[in-house]
Amino acid sequence: MSKRRKALVAATAGLASVSLGLSFTSVAGAAPEAAKADPNGLKLVRTKTSLLGKHFWYQQTFKGLPVVGGYYAKHVAKDGAVQVADGRDAVPANLDVSTTVAPASATQTANAAVTAQAERADRARNAGPEKRFAKQPAATSGAAQLAVIGGPNARVVWNVTSRSTEGVTRSLVDAKSGSVVESKVISDNIDGRGSVFDPNPVVSEQNEKLTDQNDKNQDALFLAQKNVILRNLDGSGKLNGSFVNIKEAKGGLAQSKTNTFVYQRANDKFEQVMSYYHINQTQEYIQQLGFKDVNNESQDISVDTYSGDNSFYDPSTDMITYGEGGVDDAEDAEVIWHEYGHAIQDDVVPGFGESEQAGAIGEGFGDYWAVTMSVPVSKGFNLPCVMDWDATSYTTDEPHCLRRTDTGKTTDDIDGEVHDDGEIWSNALWDIHQALGRAKANKVILEATFFYDPDTSFAAAAQDTVQAARLLYGKAAAAQVTKAFQDRKILK
Known part of the structure; x- marks a missing residue:
């Protein structure tokens, strides 16, 4: 089901309660501005002002860790009307966020996967009988950060960003098994x-x-x-x-x-x-x-x-x-x-x-x-x-x-x-x-x-x-x- 769930409500009515089986203490029924201090709920990450109103963006968190792709937004028009975009993922309340895999190991695994992915992409771009392939430089990365994936396969992961010939890739490495759950190019390339x-x-x-x-x-x-x-x-x-x-x-x-x-x-x-x-x-x-x-x-x-x-x-x-x-x-x-x-x-x-x-x-x-x-x-x-x-x-x-x-x-x-x-x-x-x-x-x-x-x-x-x-x-x-x-x- 799409994360896009929008509804217009009066400003004084608050936000409609949403039941997602979430572990938040602050959910949609509470004012998101109040939730920004709650380590188990929504964290206010950005406030923007446009011609038609104000826009509040929140990061979904679980036990203080960001939930990958989990967001919540409230758009407040000048006339007081509120439009909500709820993109949170369900996270089991009993999810264990302890780790087995060290961040250095997760980073090494992510870089190896990204390097291999870049080499495959280079071969695909240059396919042909007369093409010769140069070895691609190894990916490099910054520090790994702990995060949570929600949904039916909820787990704790190391979020590693790597730079390679493909641009910048976000890799999610299972913090318990060490396997790469996802590698996705997040930079916008030409x-x-x-x-x-x-x-x-x-x-x-x-x-x-x-x-x-x-x-x-x-x-x-x-x-x-x-x-x-x-x-x-x-x-x-x-x-x-x-x-x-x-x-x-x-x-x-x-x-x-x-x-x-x-x-x-x-x-x-x-x-x-x-x-x-x-x-x-x-x-x-x-x-x-x-x-x-x-x-x-x-x-x-x-x-x-x-x-x-x-x-x-x-x-x-x-x-x-x-x-x-x-x-x-x-x-x-x-x-x-x-x-x-x-x-x-x-x-x-x-x-x-x-x-x-x-x-x-x-x-x-x-x-x-x-x-x-x-x-x-x-x-x-x-x-x-x-x-x-x-x-x-x-x-x-x-x-x-x-x-x-x-x-x-x-x-x-x-x-x-x-x-x-x-x-x-x-x-x-x-x-x-x-x-x-x-x-x-x-x-x-x-x-x-x-x-x-x-x-x-x-x-x-x-x-x-x-x-x-x-x-x-x-x-x-x-x-x-x-x-x-x-x-x-x-x-x-």
């Missing part, structure tokens, strides 16, 4: 990417013939560079500010006593400037839309520290990593914006992406966000094409695109791969953009995100988006949003 400016050289120069040439300085790329103002720096002489923190980078962090950061693209510090500028621009735009609580923080960024042609957002550390394979990913602003899109959704909805369709929504939103951020600077050139410059290193067709937001895909095309299925969602969002205009569409889309469940479905998220349109702009806007989702067969 494959390979690239270069430039505002947003990238292919778009600004409207030239599909440009190539990376192994990060070489080129006259054509120099002409594509644009002088910009770097706002909201903290004055430290580094690329740190209100909304961006370049935390680590290949070759060391860029520094300037005069806050002057001017480099050509062959210099690795160029990608640091790209990351700072384009993420800062994004957060300023979000705040111009009226949102003051959408990833309003100094986002940690790691630049060119991953040798593969891949970039990812790691929710376990709240860090975006940009790779340097092919075209350096942070040279293409659309790669930067895509990954920041994942950080946005993880900030608004803790643990977002638990289901396949939620993961596809994350990928689709990231692609859409890259395209909508390109609108003011692209002059209409190949707008629905995502990551034009980055894609020059791994595509031959023109225009060069990693993916598109106008494929015409519907739910008939679902294949279970989040990037592929994400094109269904991004197409719907792009149609909403075309129907409502950029500002209205993005207000609706961001507002709806506050009401998503971590394991939401296409249909449920679409309904949240229609409701946001109705409340913000009325029935006519809601009808246009509904049609966008109907065209993709997400809604009937």
Whole structure:
């Protein structure tokens, strides 16, 4: 049965009692705010404010340990109406949470499993008679943490996050038997990417013939560079500010006593400037839309520290990593914006992406966000094409695109791969953009995100988006949003 259980009740009525056979002393009948101090109940982990109200997110716990995937949310509208999302799992009251397996042993087991998984994935991607496979680097990880899995197979586990060529993987290792219960990639990845400016050289120069040439300085790329103002720096002489923190980078962090950061693209510090500028621009735009609580923080960024042609957002550390394979990913602003899109959704909805369709929504939103951020600077050139410059290193067709937001895909095309299925969602969002205009569409889309469940479905998220349109702009806007989702067969 789906975890999605929502109900609207009056603010003064409290929350409807839910019987799940849980061991909580504080359950749905108690005010969740009071439950945050209860080690056996709900722990308040985040409070967010949107245009239509406040949103309280709780982590389900058992004997002080987090329950994997167990959540509870209360959305309080400005008129006092309360909407509840209860995603808790039943945990037997007598579950023994003692451990037999040491954390170091669990970490070793998890890393071995993740390394093997990455090697299998690499072979699958490169299958063919002439392919030779290089040995994949071993996975590395941070500290293991104890947690509980609820449901019919409730148990205590070590939660281990590992970094490999696949990105960041969460492994759950049985704390008594030492077996790996689950290994799941939790980072949001894109494959390979690239270069430039505002947003990238292919778009600004409207030239599909440009190539990376192994990060070489080129006259054509120099002409594509644009002088910009770097706002909201903290004055430290580094690329740190209100909304961006370049935390680590290949070759060391860029520094300037005069806050002057001017480099050509062959210099690795160029990608640091790209990351700072384009993420800062994004957060300023979000705040111009009226949102003051959408990833309003100094986002940690790691630049060119991953040798593969891949970039990812790691929710376990709240860090975006940009790779340097092919075209350096942070040279293409659309790669930067895509990954920041994942950080946005993880900030608004803790643990977002638990289901396949939620993961596809994350990928689709990231692609859409890259395209909508390109609108003011692209002059209409190949707008629905995502990551034009980055894609020059791994595509031959023109225009060069990693993916598109106008494929015409519907739910008939679902294949279970989040990037592929994400094109269904991004197409719907792009149609909403075309129907409502950029500002209205993005207000609706961001507002709806506050009401998503971590394991939401296409249909449920679409309904949240229609409701946001109705409340913000009325029935006519809601009808246009509904049609966008109907065209993709997400809604009937």
